[in-house]
Amino acid sequence: MTAIIDNPTNAPVERLSSLALEITGQCQNTCASHCYAKSGPHGSHGTMRREDWFALLDQAEGLGVCMVQYIGGEPTLHPHLPRLIDRALSLGLRVEVFSNLVHVRPSMWRTFERTGVSLATSYYSDNAAEHEQITGGRGSYARTKANIVEAIRRGIPLRASLVHVLDGQAVDGARAELRRLGVAGEIRLDRVRAIGNGDSVSVTLHDPAELCGRCGTDRAAISPDGVVTPCVMSRWLTAGSIQTQTLAEILNGPEWADRMAVIPRRSGGGCVPDSCTPREDSCQPSSGVVTACNPDQDGSDCAPAETEACNPKY
Ligand code: SF4
16 A cells, blocks of 8 residues: 545645664664665664654655654664554564664564564675674674564564675675575675765766656655654755654655656666565565565565665665
8 A cells, every 4th residue: 555645726736665773873773885774873763752653654644654764873772662662663663673683672663573573684695793893882793683583483474685795795695504504594695885884886876867767656765853854874865854844745846846857767787686685475464464575585575685686674
């Protein structure tokens, strides 16, 4: 299900099926080469209060959004993540939490086990030293790996993104290891993009050509300060703040139209179908059975494992 946003003065301009909610800039890791959000231990939860996120979720549901992704930084570091998940589920929204899975407290596991919640994580290598060279997090390889196993043991749908950061990086080994661990969900491959910490790899900063080309067409992103952008990767294309306008006002406003106009749209290339958005048939009430996109079982709707996805976190 997608929504045509009602705008009495202009033609409907956008349809949204999902939102990426970047609830914090804080993270245990310090991925110096590729973190698009420039997150780290000193990042903050921004100016969005819990009630602001609640109000946004209410608006999203009213606009027909069917899925929200809690992302960061590391969303499990946000003190209100369980309540935010609960609010979304109570509105009938599907929830994905994109976590580094470095540390998951027991109460968070119980939240992740709720029907309608799935997990996504990033993985880099089957070599601990290489993994930790990329994340900057000592012990992060073993912790993330152990929590992947725990998520699978608990029956929580899980997908993974492989991010190719280093020359010669063991991404094939990482993919094989994930399958050995039991990851049945989609495993995507992405490269470092010239965005955030990755902008050092390019002479052209804030280049819209670095984007997949689908940004904003069926999803939008909201930063810890309430700033709305076409996606978490196009973070310089700011279109307004949810703290001063409604989501519908922003999406029907001139700034959004201007930002959308500068993004090169690609037909057939860039983001493969379903890389950025949930499947249409996944837009179901939280009481429904939710399964992760699984190329091994349902290849028609999923990117092949070797396909480059639109960004590390989708
Ligand atoms: S890429 Fe992910 S794990 Fe790494 S610092 Fe950024 S938010 Fe944290």
